[in-house]
Amino acid sequence: MLVRLYEASVVGDWETGKSILDERPDLLRIDPLGNFGTALHMATTADETKFTLNFVKNLVDMMEEEDLEIKNAISNTAFWRACLTGKTKMAMIMMKKNPRLPDIRGNKESFPLCVCARSGTHELVKILYNYSQKMKGSHWTNKDRSRTLFHCVERDFFDIALQILEDHPELALSIFHIAVMHRHQDIYNLLYEVGRTRRNDICIIRDNSGNNMLHLVGKTSKERAAKTSGAPLLMQRELLWFKDVEEMMPPYKREEKNNDGQTPYELFAKENEELVSKGLKWMKDCMVVATLIVTVAFAVAFTVPGGYNQDHGSPIFIHNRTFLVFVIADAVSLISSSTSLLVFLSVFTSQHDQRDFMYSLPRKLMIGLLTLFISVAALMVTFSASFFVLYHKGLKWVSIC
Numbered sequence: 001m002l003v004r005l006y007e008a009s010v011v012g013d014w015e016t017g018k019s020i021l022d023e024r025p026d027l028l029r030i031d032p033l034g035n036f037g038t039a040l041h042m043a044t045t046a047d048e049t050k051f052t053l054n055f056v057k058n059l060v061d062m063m064e065e066e067d068l069e070i071k072n073a074i075s076n077t078a079f080w081r082a083c084l085t086g087k088t089k090m091a092m093i094m095m096k097k098n099p100r101l102p103d104i105r106g107n108k109e110s111f112p113l114c115v116c117a118r119s120g121t122h123e124l125v126k127i128l129y130n131y132s133q134k135m136k137g138s139h140w141t142n143k144d145r146s147r148t149l150f151h152c153v154e155r156d157f158f159d160i161a162l163q164i165l166e167d168h169p170e171l172a173l174s175i176f177h178i179a180v181m182h183r184h185q186d187i188y189n190l191l192y193e194v195g196r197t198r199r200n201d202i203c204i205i206r207d208n209s210g211n212n213m214l215h216l217v218g219k220t221s222k223e224r225a226a227k228t229s230g231a232p233l234l235m236q237r238e239l240l241w242f243k244d245v246e247e248m249m250p251p252y253k254r255e256e257k258n259n260d261g262q263t264p265y266e267l268f269a270k271e272n273e274e275l276v277s278k279g280l281k282w283m284k285d286c287m288v289v290a291t292l293i294v295t296v297a298f299a300v301a302f303t304v305p306g307g308y309n310q311d312h313g314s315p316i317f318i319h320n321r322t323f324l325v326f327v328i329a330d331a332v333s334l335i336s337s338s339t340s341l342l343v344f345l346s347v348f349t350s351q352h353d354q355r356d357f358m359y360s361l362p363r364k365l366m367i368g369l370l371t372l373f374i375s376v377a378a379l380m381v382t383f384s385a386s387f388f389v390l391y392h393k394g395l396k397w398v399s400i401c
Contacts, residue, residue, distance in 0.1 A: 012051025037072030218268030337375035
């Protein structure tokens with residue numbers, strides 16, 4: 001019966017749904033599986049059609065106001081889910097029944113307006129913003145307002161973002177700090193256009209922990225690292241971002257300490273210790289590959305295809321042109337892999353800190369990877385040439401394959 005009700009809610013089959021609810025009215029308010037939520041939660045997952053909207057309207061009419069405030073296993077009301085997915089008409093049906101729904105927080109303590117700004121529709125965001133009395137209630141925090149503003153800018157809802165800034169001019173400052181934390185280059189670049197005096201006023205703002213804008217770069221580096229691969233190059237990007245923000249800051253703010261007694265760079269260095277370790281380990285793995293190729297290329301040089309003439313010790317196929325390709329390719333592979341190995345060894349035999357990941361280590365990494373790539377390509381040519389040397393008569397098709 002429960003499965004039939006869920007199926008009916010998804011396709012908007014109210015006739016089936018009503019017959020089930022007439023027999024089991026308790027299914028309006030309970031989540032028997034303890035995970036998916038009520039039938040209304042399930043209905044919000046469906047596309048808005050005349051059938052599903054009719055189902056939701058009839059379902060809401062059968063429910064009490066308090067029933068619409070029931071949350072699923074991850075603390076979301078059906079209204080919150082509708083706002084998340086931009087179901088404007090469904091959300092309006094529920095909000096008309098229970099006007100308190102926009103003020104009920106859901107997953108991660110987010111208001112419906114905030115999640116709607118992140119992934120909902122422009123129309124619903126505008127409706128919810130006006131309905132929320134422009135986020136001026138005491139239950140709205142600056143963090144909630146800033147997050148909503150940031151999502152509106154990110155989604156190009158600039159008319160709503162402008163309205164928010166007009167209603168809350170203080171957010172024009174918590175927005176640039178959020179842009180720095182989330183590496184939103186487009187918003188951050190606006191700092192260059194506001195004038196030096198205004199820019200300095202923005203940069204000196206500190207959060208409750210005493211962190212200025214430059215502290216926030218280091219504070220969120222670990223979060224960025226978890227979402228990106230390629231530790232050495234990621235470390236370089238983080239350092240370049242830190243350097244860019246540092247140049248924006250007034251000189252006396254660059255060494256300012258937060259409430260924990262840390263300067264911006266000290267916080268950055270602490271947060272990126274693991275990333276530095278990953279970057280060096282990544283280079284070590286490359287060094288192992290280079291070592292293996294050096295070993296193979298060196299061995300191949302003395303085990304030539306066809307062997308040696310027993311009378312004078314020269315290779316049997318020494319006059320074969322393909323043999324010349326084999327020799328040259330093997331030499332290139334040996335030299336380039338040896339160069340790659342030496343470059344990576346120079347990394348491990350020197351002392352490095354985070355700042356070296358800006359220019360020195362990425363340059364060495366690029367050289368090491370380039371020579372390693374050349375050595376692998378040359379080794380493939382060596383392998384192919386050896387087949388042509390051995391099977392150039394009669395079985396040339398083997399070599400071609």
